[in-house]
Amino acid sequence: MTLRTFTFEPYRLPFRQQWRSAAGGLDQREGWLVRLEDDYGGVGYGDCAPLPGIGTEPPAAAAAALVQWQQRFRGLEAATALEALNDAASFDTPAARAGVESALLDLLARRNGRSLNASIRGCDCRQRVRVNASLGSLGPHTADALESALEAGFQVLKLKIGLAPASQEIPLVQALCRRLPAGSTLRLDANQAWQEGDARSWLDALAGLPIDALEEPLAQPSAPAWAALQARAAFPLALDESLADLPQAALFDGTVRRLILKLPRLGGFLPAVALAQRFAAAGGDCIVTSSLESACGLLAAAHLAAALGGDLAHGLATAEWLATDLGAPPPVAAGYLPLPAGPGLGFQPFATPA
Numbered sequence: 001m002t003l004r005t006f007t008f009e010p011y012r013l014p015f016r017q018q019w020r021s022a023a024g025g026l027d028q029r030e031g032w033l034v035r036l037e038d039d040y041g042g043v044g045y046g047d048c049a050p051l052p053g054i055g056t057e058p059p060a061a062a063a064a065a066l067v068q069w070q071q072r073f074r075g076l077e078a079a080t081a082l083e084a085l086n087d088a089a090s091f092d093t094p095a096a097r098a099g100v101e102s103a104l105l106d107l108l109a110r111r112n113g114r115s116l117n118a119s120i121r122g123c124d125c126r127q128r129v130r131v132n133a134s135l136g137s138l139g140p141h142t143a144d145a146l147e148s149a150l151e152a153g154f155q156v157l158k159l160k161i162g163l164a165p166a167s168q169e170i171p172l173v174q175a176l177c178r179r180l181p182a183g184s185t186l187r188l189d190a191n192q193a194w195q196e197g198d199a200r201s202w203l204d205a206l207a208g209l210p211i212d213a214l215e216e217p218l219a220q221p222s223a224p225a226w227a228a229l230q231a232r233a234a235f236p237l238a239l240d241e242s243l244a245d246l247p248q249a250a251l252f253d254g255t256v257r258r259l260i261l262k263l264p265r266l267g268g269f270l271p272a273v274a275l276a277q278r279f280a281a282a283g284g285d286c287i288v289t290s291s292l293e294s295a296c297g298l299l300a301a302a303h304l305a306a307a308l309g310g311d312l313a314h315g316l317a318t319a320e321w322l323a324t325d326l327g328a329p330p331p332v333a334a335g336y337l338p339l340p341a342g343p344g345l346g347f348q349p350f351a352t353p354a
């Protein structure tokens, strides 16, 4: 069974409202829907969703890589094509690699009648994964959004901070913490907003509060600065977009306690699983988050979270932010995202984008 067609359709999905973080604002998400078909009519889908701000290649480089894979895969068996992705150069364009790998894994898993995560060796294969609410950036409406998320059953609520001076934001965060019922926590993401002194002040102000974790506190992270900050906090500091800025050793010597996994940055499902297993063996924990991409990419991220097992909340409740989508996103209920029951990724494109 060889690959017969390889297409990639550009998409542009506007957000319902601007996605704001200390790294800037996003009004829409763009990428390509990769579709593979073999000569027996088997299909597979993947989302190529570059976003340089999260550590991927620029869109033009992703598009060029897709053209290359398209030529290279013609007439290849899917399993052989998957092996070709082991080429080190494929990681120069990780978002393209992630989209193509997803389409191949989807096609192969569907062929075997197995769910994508279940086709991974050593997988814990959860039927559902716990997710955090993505409340967006801290502002005057956050208290209402927090109440709605709690009513909907979320226990971990993620907020973007670092968009305004600490003197404004810290009292707001402290007030939100006072509204949280027992067992609920805030997950904060500063997206590299701070110098070391600002980060220290924040951690001191957060001491004793129900904080799940803090992502990306430092504008210029280094291993010693990260270790010193972590020593100040009872909760984990999480490494996300600055993954490439810290030496690899810091990942495996206990300096970093939590790692955020985003498929377009890591090059796809298989490299993400390998990294997560190594990181977990070194005592750290991993959270999978969406990259605010289409339902196709979100499903791939959900399968990754399911494959990792555990009961931490993952950042996958982002479909609501998009005004339109390429297919039905996985539903979220009572703070959980159930994995699609059928084989493969479980993605079915709408005939025309909704």
Ligand SMILES: O=C(O)CCC(=O)C1=CC=C[C@@H](O)[C@@H]1C(=O)O
Pocket: 021, 054, 132, 133, 134, 158, 189, 191, 215, 240, 289, 290, 291, 292, 314, 315, 316, 317, 318
């Ligand atoms: O983790 C979540 O709940 C949602 C995903 C999310 O927060 C992000 C996705 C993409 C870009 C970023 O602004 C942001 C992040 O930094 O984690």
Ligand SMILES: [Mg+2]
Pocket: 189, 191, 215, 216, 240, 241, 260
């Ligand atoms: Mg983050």
